[in-house]
Amino acid sequence: MKIKNLILFVFLLIFSFSNVTFSKEPAKFIGEITSEASSVLASEDSKENKILKLKKIAENNVDILGIGLYSLGKHRKTINNDQKKTYNKLFREYFLKSFSNRLVDYSDPKIEIQSEEKVSEKYTIVRSLLVATDKRPEVKLDWRVYTKDPNNPLIRDLVIEGLSLARTQKEEFNSIIVSNNNNVDALFNNLREFIK
Amino acid sequence: MKKTIYFSLICLFLSFNALADDGTRKPGGDLKECWEGFNKATFSLNQTLDGILFEPLAKGYRYLPSPIRTGTSNMVSNISNLMTIPNNLLQGDFKSAANNTMRLVVNSTLGILGLFDVATGLGYEKLDKEDYGQTLASWGMEPGCYIVLPILGPSTARDAFGQAISFFGGDPWYNITSENDTRYFKDSDYFFSKMADGIDFRAKNIEAFNSIKKNSIDFYASVKSLYLQDRERKISNSGIITDALDDSDWEDIEIN
Numbered sequence: 001m002k003i004k005n006l007i008l009f010v011f012l013l014i015f016s017f018s019n020v021t022f023s024k025e026p027a028k029f030i031g032e033i034t035s036e037a038s039s040v041l042a043s044e045d046s047k048e049n050k051i052l053k054l055k056k057i058a059e060n061n062v063d064i065l066g067i068g069l070y071s072l073g074k075h076r077k078t079i080n081n082d083q084k085k086t087y088n089k090l091f092r093e094y095f096l097k098s099f100s101n102r103l104v105d106y107s108d109p110k111i112e113i114q115s116e117e118k119v120s121e122k123y124t125i126v127r128s129l130l131v132a133t134d135k136r137p138e139v140k141l142d143w144r145v146y147t148k149d150p151n152n153p154l155i156r157d158l159v160i161e162g163l164s165l166a167r168t169q170k171e172e173f174n175s176i177i178v179s180n181n182n183n184v185d186a187l188f189n190n191l192r193e194f195i196k
Numbered sequence: 197m198k199k200t201i202y203f204s205l206i207c208l209f210l211s212f213n214a215l216a217d218d219g220t221r222k223p224g225g226d227l228k229e230c231w232e233g234f235n236k237a238t239f240s241l242n243q244t245l246d247g248i249l250f251e252p253l254a255k256g257y258r259y260l261p262s263p264i265r266t267g268t269s270n271m272v273s274n275i276s277n278l279m280t281i282p283n284n285l286l287q288g289d290f291k292s293a294a295n296n297t298m299r300l301v302v303n304s305t306l307g308i309l310g311l312f313d314v315a316t317g318l319g320y321e322k323l324d325k326e327d328y329g330q331t332l333a334s335w336g337m338e339p340g341c342y343i344v345l346p347i348l349g350p351s352t353a354r355d356a357f358g359q360a361i362s363f364f365g366g367d368p369w370y371n372i373t374s375e376n377d378t379r380y381f382k383d384s385d386y387f388f389s390k391m392a393d394g395i396d397f398r399a400k401n402i403e404a405f406n407s408i409k410k411n412s413i414d415f416y417a418s419v420k421s422l423y424l425q426d427r428e429r430k431i432s433n434s435g436i437i438t439d440a441l442d443d444s445d446w447e448d449i450e451i452n
Contacts, residue, residue: 144446
């Protein structure tokens with residue numbers, strides 16, 4: 001009995017300790033990622049190496065599958081399982097290429113985390129500021145963080161001065177599908193072309 | 197004659213506008229395309245003009261010393277208050293109207309014709325610009341069909357109608373420079389200020405534009421989405437940028 005109690009006590013201790021230690025505050029989480037990405041971009045690495053490192057950061061911290069489903073909009077309810085598998089694979093490659101392409105041309109961006117706001121049980125918005133340089137003004141960046149599992153927060157959207165990248169992507173995908181008689185294969189072809 | 201043509205076009209837009217709004221429209225990219233062929237052709241024309249004229253000018257503008265660029269930006273921003281103030285009033289936003297009037301007075305005098313932004317230092321905050329399209333939206337007018345205008349770029353039937361109001365006497369800067377013959381200003385002052393405003397905006401966004409172009413699989417749809425999102429944010433007058441976003445579509449995305 002004593003041993004059982006001891007095991008239970010140790011288990012509870014580890015469990016509570018793990019919650020305290022590993023639960024990530026969304027603002028801190030975004031602060032760590034942006035700082036990691038900034039150091040990659042500021043490094044003397046080749047462009048190819050920077051892209052590889054940026055892709056790794058995205059794979060670990062962005063909910064690529066979730067963004068993919070969101071981007072498919074209403075069409076996610078009409079595609080079959082095979083199409084879903086093909087889409088998930090293509091979207092993953094598309095997203096990683098697009099994400100690293102967008103970032104790699106910035107050199108040493110400075111991002112200041114300002115605040116966070118829990119907007120629902122599953123989402124927290126982290127507000128930040130891309131500091132102005134001589135060439136461009138400061139830019140407001142809001143991060144939509146999926147916090148359903150507080151120990152494993154994931155980024156689901158980046159909102160730049162009120163413009164949501166996920167929503168832009170969703171409307172872009174919808175435009176391609178609708179202008180091709182609701183044929184989702186047309187989107188797949190466009191994604192394949194981009195990944196090449 | 198020019199005004200008659202413009203007026204006829206606006207009437208045409210509005211007739212399509214009435215057809216386009218069936219009460220089920222969601223915000224943003226679900227906006228109806230009534231003239232997709234025309235829009236895509238105009239978009240292509242604008243892209244060509246941007247490539248051969250606006251982007252090179254914007255790149256050249258960036259070589260100007262920083263104080264000249266800041267002064268230009270301040271000056272066109274100060275002029276835009278002439279349009280923003282009546283729209284603040286029409287929207288019933290008297291606090292912003294008072295703030296922008298003080299900004300206009302202070303920057304036009306102490307700030308030497310708007311070259312320096314003295315007003316911000318004195319506590320008069322720089323607010324978003326307002327136009328007649330935003331005012332019409334605040335009065336409940338639907339955006340109608342999406343349209344791409346030559347040179348002016350993306351718009352909606354409502355926003356194009358708002359621009360027509362400016363030409364028909366709603367823009368005090370247009371009235372004192374181009375419409376009425378005054379001793380102090382010429383037509384060219386109006387067009388120069390509009391050109392400077394456009395180039396200043398383009399110069400601040402060269403990398404962002406190129407990034408969108410490079411990473412879009414449908415550039416036309418991306419620009420449309422970005423324009424409509426930007427208008428929604430401006431119309432909502434929200435200081436917090438994600439307030440204008442619709443969360444409902446995210447709620448049913450469950451992975452873990």
